[in-house]
Amino acid sequence: MYCAMMDNEILYNKIFAKIKEADSILLVTHEKPDVDAISSVCAFIDLLEQLEKRYFAYCFDAPPRQFDFLPHTEKISADKSALNFDDYDLIIVFDCGGLNRTKLADEINNRGEHQFVIEIDHHVKTDSYADLELREPERASTTELVYNFFKANKIRINKNTANCVLAGILTDSGNFIYVSTTNRTIKIASEMLSLGANLPRIMENTLRNKNLPALKIWGKAMSRVKINKKYNIAFTVLTLDDIGGLDEEYLEGIPNFLGNLRGVKAVMVVREQKDGTIKGSFRSAHPNVNVAKLAQVLGGGGHIKAAGFTLEGRLELTEEGWRVV
Numbered sequence: 503m504y505c506a507m508m509d510n511e512i513l514y515n516k517i518f519a520k521i522k523e524a525d526s527i528l529l530v531t532h533e534k535p536d537v538d539a540i541s542s543v544c545a546f547i548d549l550l551e552q553l554e555k556r557y558f559a560y561c562f563d564a565p566p567r568q569f570d571f572l573p574h575t576e577k578i579s580a581d582k583s584a585l586n587f588d589d590y591d592l593i594i595v596f597d598c599g600g601l602n603r604t605k606l607a608d609e610i611n612n613r614g615e616h617q618f619v620i621e622i623d624h625h626v627k628t629d630s631y632a633d634l635e636l637r638e639p640e641r642a643s644t645t646e647l648v649y650n651f652f653k654a655n656k657i658r659i660n661k662n663t664a665n666c667v668l669a670g671i672l673t674d675s676g677n678f679i680y681v682s683t684t685n686r687t688i689k690i691a692s693e694m695l696s697l698g699a700n701l702p703r704i705m706e707n708t709l710r711n712k713n714l715p716a717l718k719i720w721g722k723a724m725s726r727v728k729i730n731k732k733y734n735i736a737f738t739v740l741t742l743d744d745i746g747g748l749d750e751e752y753l754e755g756i757p758n759f760l761g762n763l764r765g766v767k768a769v770m771v772v773r774e775q776k777d778g779t780i781k782g783s784f785r786s787a788h789p790n791v792n793v794a795k796l797a798q799v800l801g802g803g804g805h806i807k808a809a810g811f812t813l814e815g816r817l818e819l820t821e822e823g824w825r826v827v
């Protein structure tokens with residue numbers, strides 16, 4: 503359906519040429535993967551299996567069980583001891599604004615001469631490390647780039663790939679509400695439905711997947727929202743005490759939900775994580791606000807309208823409000 507020239511068509515062709523000539527391929531995405539990250543890797547697993555390529559798919563954190571509705575997730579390994587880095591002559595990194603998010607930065611930076619690194623991403627650039635960088639920050643999801651790759655190389659999009667592409671688009675566009683959603687995004691989604699993607703199944707597993715304990719914690723976060731009058735930013739916090747035993751994946755939607763608040767320039771959600779770090783997430787719908795820049799000041803990154811950072815530390819409530827200690 504989309505035969506119109508893509509800006510990066512030549513790059514997409516080059517990537518396919520590299521894949522065809524590679525002996526063994528490592529697919530990598532970011533720690534604490536989201537649906538877009540996992541879907542992108544899964545679409546490539548599907549392709550590499552069709553091509554009968556040797557590959558290893560690695561993610562620092564195993565995909566949460568709630569992502570099992572995507573094809574091939576069980577083939578993504580978090581077992582670093584099973585990863586023999588020197589073996590791979592082609593390394594493809596998906597959905598990582600910064601290399602540090604792979605948790606393989608040392609290995610990738612010190613790679614051998616026989617190893618070629620490709621980056622496929624839609625975040626605002628934070629560092630350069632790839633031999634071939636395919637970056638399109640104007641795209642709603644990395645799976646939109648995966649779609650481009652299949653089209654540019656005239657590879658048939660099967661049901662598995664269609665599900666992956668659509669899942670990434672829906673989750674990373676907030677179900678088509680972010681400004682990153684274009685006419686093109688929706689047309690691709692529609693094409694994926696024609697190719698067999700299962701929209702109700704994706705929705706059941708990504709949006710309508712909250713349990714009552716999770717929603718009660720969401721409620722806690724919402725009841726604590728304050729607005730910083732000086733910057734006109736709404737913010738809230740969740741501590742480990744609040745979160746208790748709940749799976750952290752169930753909290754991922756809070757920033758997007760709070761982002762629906764009218765009249766503020768941006769929102770910020772800060773929460774303690776079980777690994778001893780603090781995760782901050784920014785969202786904005788305001789035309790003049792670039793939250794990627796804000797997040798970069800704090801060592802993070804992301805998109806113009808959705809970005810985040812991670813810091814070591816804990817949250818403490820003081821008389822002046824919450825602070826990181």
Ligand SMILES: [Mn+2]
Pocket residue numbers: 538539597624643644674
């Ligand atoms: Mn993404």
